[in-house]
Amino acid sequence: MANVHGGQILVDCLRAFGVRRVFSVPGESFLAALDGLHDSGLENVVCRQEGGAAMMAEAHGKMGPMPGVVFVTRGPGATNASAGLHIAMHDATPLVCFVGQAPLKHRDRGVFQEVDYRAFFGPLVKWVAEVERTDRIAEYVATAFRIARSGRPGPVVLALPEDVLSALAEETPHTDAASPDLEMSDRQAKRVLEVLGTAERPMIVVGGSSWDATTAQTAAEVARRLGAPIAATFRRQDYIDNDHPNYAGDLGVGMNPALGKRLSQADAILVVGAELNDITTQDFSLIDAAHPPRIVQASSDPDALSKHYPAELSFTVDPAAAFGALAAALPDRAGADRGAKAARAEFEAWQTPKETPGEVKLEEVICWLRDNADPKTIITNGAGNYAAFLHRYYRFRQFGTQLAPTSGSMGYGLPAAVSAKLNHPERPVICLAGDGCLQMTIQELSTARQYGADIIVIVANNGRYGTIRMHQEKSYPQRVSGTNLFNPDYVALAGAYGGTGHLVTKTGEFPAAYRAAEAGGLHIIELRLDPDMLSTGFSISDLTQD
The missing domain is CATH 3.40.50.1220 (TPP-binding domain)
Structure with missing residues (x-):
């Protein structure tokens, strides 16, 4: 067999294991892997921030059947990705994260962006390792996929030193090990x-x-x-x-x-x-x-x-x-x-709507979606009081239509929606997000547009971190601190990304906005909520008591 660089060995392993799409934010530490991806036939979805990339990969792993795969660079790239890895660990999602590492020849010299990944990721993932020989890359990749999917699934991290990844070695791919059968007699x-x-x-x-x-x-x-x-x-x-x-x-x-x-x-x-x-x-x-x-x-x-x-x-x-x-x-x-x-x-x-303050009733919006959205619609969300309305009033009628983090991570909804639409382009995909939740990963709207992920983003905008404000008001009444938010003009923002925006100031305006969004393209529907609806005047405790 001819010698090839480590990046090619890695990508050939991914192809052999059935991977068809990876997510990444490029870095000079894994240029050889990017080169291997060039003519591979694998889709490389280039994201705007490593946290968003890892969340997209996590959502991909949730949808199955293959683990999600994400490539990030060393130092700040790897630490940014930890948010998505934490979600995967809590949610038992199979995920393989490849991290470009400082050259092996300079290990432990504190060189540019060097991190001890075994120490950093050890408590966050199922398994973490660093490849030290180019001719063992295939072995490590096979082990990573096996661990990610076995027992309780979860994330694994493989650190790839730059010089190991770019060096040449004979290609001897490892086959994917079968998971043991788990039967009940x-x-x-x-x-x-x-x-x-x-x-x-x-x-x-x-x-x-x-x-x-x-x-x-x-x-x-x-x-x-x-x-x-x-x-x-x-x-x-x-x-x-x-x-x-x-x-x-x-x-x-x-x-x-x-x-x-x-x-x-x-x-x-x-x-x-x-x-x-x-x-x-x-x-x-x-x-x-x-x-x-x-x-x-x-x-x-x-x-x-x-x-x-x-x-x-x-x-x-x-x-x-x-x-x-x-x-x-x-x-x-x-x-x-x-x-x-x-x-x-x-x-x-329990699904009978309980009225909330303001001209836009989130409970009625969710009930309308429950009764009118296509049952195949995939709905994603992150964390916040707004999600309790979805949990209470919506009905999921098909498996694979809910993508949300059990870890309670904010910012998840938008990257997950992009990943879902790429995986299921024929199905409607809705990202339901609070204004604070959406702004944590809002830059991934650019990823959505670049790859033609025509999603519908519904923003529950109350101008604050509502969940934290709710607890703040209970524990320290009338001492608001650190929970107010400035919001962009979401309608204009949608246009800036080449999409369409809709501002809903009364509940009755929502159906027309949604029907327009169903026609295709990237759409942002802003629900202008009463500021007190999800925090002070009407809290989550009100929603959960009848």
């Missing part, structure tokens, strides 16, 4: 059904990663046959068709109090892919650790089993295999209702 499935079948108030809780449309359908069918309510965890609402009669809502931030009460009173809980963590249980208050219900837990991550509450039965198995085995063991008929109808009624009552 017939005997194990019967044991699970013995626990659930004898319960009077069972509940199914789904979440985590490693999910797909078939798993969503099978999970819903298991719930139907058991007659049990099924709930999703924080920002995993698209795991079950929200119109399904057994769907009971989400156990997330701002959850329906009735659903929280139902969880606390359940006598058996089947937890698949999810965790009964602080968010799911409202700071561990909904389940008594001293007297827990009968818990059955299935996860591809053995470390997640019985992590916070003891499980009577636990299985290291992926969600598809778990629900497949349960469906095969259950009779193909509807079981007796054991709380599903009442839980569904509580969910539908």
Whole structure:
């Protein structure tokens, strides 16, 4: 075999593993990799800031089936990317980050932008390594992909010294290692059904990663046959068709109090892919650790089993295999209702809009989208009180239509929307963002335009960091500090990026703006909200109490 530079070896490995798109902000530390990408057939989406690039790659990894891939340069480039890596770690998203590194020959001399990446990224990712030999690049890439996808998926970082990447070596690509099968036996499935079948108030809780449309359908069918309510965890609402009669809502931030009460009173809980963590249980208050219900837990991550509450039965198995085995063991008929109808009624009552102050009612906007948007529409968001309206009032009817960070990271919605539109150009994509959230990654509007990602951006503009202001007003009343925001003219900004802007000052103006946006192109729809709506006069606590 002919000798080629390390950048070519790296890119050939990506092609062999099935990667078709990467995200990057270019840097002189990985010029050889950029050269390898030149005629590779891989799309290199060049972003405006490494945090945005990593978030796009994370969203790509969420959509599957391949891990997201991002290239960033050393020093400030790598540290900027850490925001997206943190999201991937919390959300169990497979992601591979390649970082250009200072030349190996100058290691530990404190040269320009040198960082000890093992020390820096160690607590943030599943695995971090630095390649020291060009002829081992393929080996390291194969290991990175295996670790990113195995067990509980997550991000890995490979540091690539500039001189190692540019040196020549014989190309000996490594093949991608297959993930081990994670199955549930017939005997194990019967044991699970013995626990659930004898319960009077069972509940199914789904979440985590490693999910797909078939798993969503099978999970819903298991719930139907058991007659049990099924709930999703924080920002995993698209795991079950929200119109399904057994769907009971989400156990997330701002959850329906009735659903929280139902969880606390359940006598058996089947937890698949999810965790009964602080968010799911409202700071561990909904389940008594001293007297827990009968818990059955299935996860591809053995470390997640019985992590916070003891499980009577636990299985290291992926969600598809778990629900497949349960469906095969259950009779193909509807079981007796054991709380599903009442839980569904509580969910539908929870979706009745609660009026907020101001001329633009965010709850009515979300309800309009719920009733009028194409079910295939992908909705992305970052963090902020505005997102609670989406969680409460929208209905996700298909798997793969919700992209949001369980880590609570601001700025995620816009990069995720760009990534989603590139992955699914035929589907509508909406980024819902607060004004503070959007401005953290607003420069990626340029990336959207460069690559023809015609997304719809809906900005909930109340001129402040609303969530922080809400807590501030509660803890230090009438002492506003550091939470007011200046906003750009979003209509003019849309035009500056070659798109179209719409200013909505009354709720009734929204449908026409959205219909115009549906026609194509980049659109920004600004919702001019009452400044107190999401902070002082009407807080998230008001939204979550009926």
